Amino acid sequence: MTPRRVAVTGLGLVSPLGATAADSFAALLAGRSGLRLHAPADAPKALAVPAGVCADFDADALFGRARAGSLDRYSQIGIAAGLEAWRDAGLAPTPDEDRDAWGVAWGTGAGGALVLERGYRDLYIGGRERLAPLTVVQAMHNACASHLAIQFGLGGSCATYSVACASAAMAIGEAFRRVRSGAAPVMLAGGSEAPLAYGVIRAWLALQVLAPGDADSAALACKPFQRERAGLVLAEGGGALLLEDWARAEQRGARIYAELAGYGESCDHSNLVRPSSAGQARAVRAALADAGLAPQDVDYVNAHATGTREGDSIEIAALAAVFGAHAAQLAVSATKSAHGHTLGAAGALAAAVTVLGLHHGVVPATLGDEAALDPDCGGVSHVTGAARRGAPLRAALADAFAFGGSNAVLAFRAHAAH
Amino acid sequence: MLDTASAYRFVQERLGIDVKSTDAATELASLGVDSLSLLELVFEIEERFGVKVDQDTPLPRSCGDLLAMIEQFASVKP
Numbered sequence: 001m002t003p004r005r006v007a008v009t010g011l012g013l014v015s016p017l018g019a020t021a022a023d024s025f026a027a028l029l030a031g032r033s034g035l036r037l038h039a040p041a042d043a044p045k046a047l048a049v050p051a052g053v054c055a056d057f058d059a060d061a062l063f064g065r066a067r068a069g070s071l072d073r074y075s076q077i078g079i080a081a082g083l084e085a086w087r088d089a090g091l092a093p094t095p096d097e098d099r100d101a102w103g104v105a106w107g108t109g110a111g112g113a114l115v116l117e118r119g120y121r122d123l124y125i126g127g128r129e130r131l132a133p134l135t136v137v138q139a140m141h142n143a144c145a146s147h148l149a150i151q152f153g154l155g156g157s158c159a160t161y162s163v164a165c166a167s168a169a170m171a172i173g174e175a176f177r178r179v180r181s182g183a184a185p186v187m188l189a190g191g192s193e194a195p196l197a198y199g200v201i202r203a204w205l206a207l208q209v210l211a212p213g214d215a216d217s218a219a220l221a222c223k224p225f226q227r228e229r230a231g232l233v234l235a236e237g238g239g240a241l242l243l244e245d246w247a248r249a250e251q252r253g254a255r256i257y258a259e260l261a262g263y264g265e266s267c268d269h270s271n272l273v274r275p276s277s278a279g280q281a282r283a284v285r286a287a288l289a290d291a292g293l294a295p296q297d298v299d300y301v302n303a304h305a306t307g308t309r310e311g312d313s314i315e316i317a318a319l320a321a322v323f324g325a326h327a328a329q330l331a332v333s334a335t336k337s338a339h340g341h342t343l344g345a346a347g348a349l350a351a352a353v354t355v356l357g358l359h360h361g362v363v364p365a366t367l368g369d370e371a372a373l374d375p376d377c378g379g380v381s382h383v384t385g386a387a388r389r390g391a392p393l394r395a396a397l398a399d400a401f402a403f404g405g406s407n408a409v410l411a412f413r414a415h416a417a418h
Numbered sequence: 419m420l421d422t423a424s425a426y427r428f429v430q431e432r433l434g435i436d437v438k439s440t441d442a443a444t445e446l447a448s449l450g451v452d453s454l455s456l457l458e459l460v461f462e463i464e465e466r467f468g469v470k471v472d473q474d475t476p477l478p479r480s481c482g483d484l485l486a487m488i489e490q491f492a493s494v495k496p
Contacts, residue, residue, distance in 0.1 A: 060434070063450075064434060064449075064450040065432065065433055065434035066432070066433040066434065066435070066449070066450050066451040066452075066455045066459075067450050067452070067455065069432060069433075069455065069458065070452070070454050070455045070458055128465075130461070130465070132458055132461055132462070133454075133457040133458055133461050134454055134457065134458050137454070
């Protein structure tokens with residue numbers, strides 16, 4: 001019996017580059033940066049850091065003010081991405097068929113961090129004794145997934161994965177397994193994050209991994225693979241993929257963007273923050289094996305590369321170890337240079353960008369100057385400054401590597417390649 | 419003491435609904451205001467205006483109910 005295949009039939013993106021997948025991808029291809037200097041609201045001490053804010057996203061317009069006010073921003077962004085993916089797939093807005101086996105798999109690292117922080121501020125600084133009644137249900141990590149299940153009448157698995165920066169990639173990977181095994185014909189998968197709270201930014205500053213920048217330099221503060229790279233740039237955002245049994249998608253005449261063909265995961269089991277190229281390479285190999293791809297079948301990797309001194313070169317070392325002689329032809333880019341690091345949502349943004357790249361036959365670039373590339377990150381075919389068009393794209397990977405040492409890699413195959 | 423005009427403005431700001439010019443029979447749910455949003459609204463009115471609603475008071479279901487709740491608040495001293 002031929003194993004089931006998994007089609008990506010819908011995409012949604014809310015990012016600092018735009019409030020939809022089309023707008024975000026167009027901005028990415030145009031080489032625009034969504035990063036800017038950001039000062040969090042209600043900060044007790046002055047603070048401004050480079051960050052990615054979803055400035056084009058209007059929650060009040062999408063949900064109405066009453067509903068928007070009952071959701072943490074990570075849920076607002078996530079539901080918006082899910083809605084876009086659902087509509088993009090051409091599925092009915094309300095259940096017109098049995099959806100008992102359909103489900104949602106969502107990723108978030110920080111959940112409702114903004115609501116929690118507001119609550120603590122009211123308690124500790126405001127001296128209040130009562131918290132807003134919705135604090136618990138807004139802040140819980142599975143709030144967004146549950147809203148999505150309610151929205152679309154999904155009666156199967158509704159699970160949330162919190163694995164730091166691999167959260168959404170693992171959610172998509174686990175959803176993929178459910179569809180491929182036949183457990184669910186349709187899964188909505190992705191992740192969202194809204195981490196730009198004063199306390200969250202302070203915590204990341206304390207870890208000394210944030211890129212410095214002022215109003216003039218913030219847009220290009222995230223410099224993956226460059227000699228001058230000095231850290232990551234925090235961002236809010238969300239992405240969603242509608243995963244569907246291939247035969248079902250074909251039967252209903254759905255547009256298929258790409259095939260999600262494999263998923264690999266591993267744990268470095270060595271250090272909470274220092275990544276391991278050996279651990280990452282195991283996840284990449286596992287994804288290739290799961291997809292039935294040889295290294296030379298892959299044309300593009302959307303790198304996890306966040307712009308940190310150690311992380312970027314370690315990831316390139318992992319790719320070099322897996323791809324060997326083919327690495328020199330392997331297109332690699334780090335789109336976090338344009339949309340920032342959305343932490344738990346990062347895997348969803350990477351997956352959506354990778355799928356759109358395969359679909360349109362174009363590799364989005366790492367922002368920056370090719371002459372500034374670090375020789376320590378050499379050995380692959382960096383796509384820097386301008387998007388690369390024209391080269392055939394057969395298969396592509398999206399990397400997501402987390403603090404804690406968890407690695408997740410998604411392998412996509414172009415639809416036209418079949 | 420609660421100033422009813424301020425309370426109406428507050429409701430408009432929070433829910434995007436002009437309660438006074440909406441038909442009193444209109445169900446709040448039909449305007450996208452669910453019970454969780456109402457729970458939050460009542461809490462915010464209490465905090466903002468220093469009033470306290472009786473725990474046994476049922477949540478308003480219609481615009482008319484919400485109007486009546488605000489007017490009841492206005493008659494109660496904080």
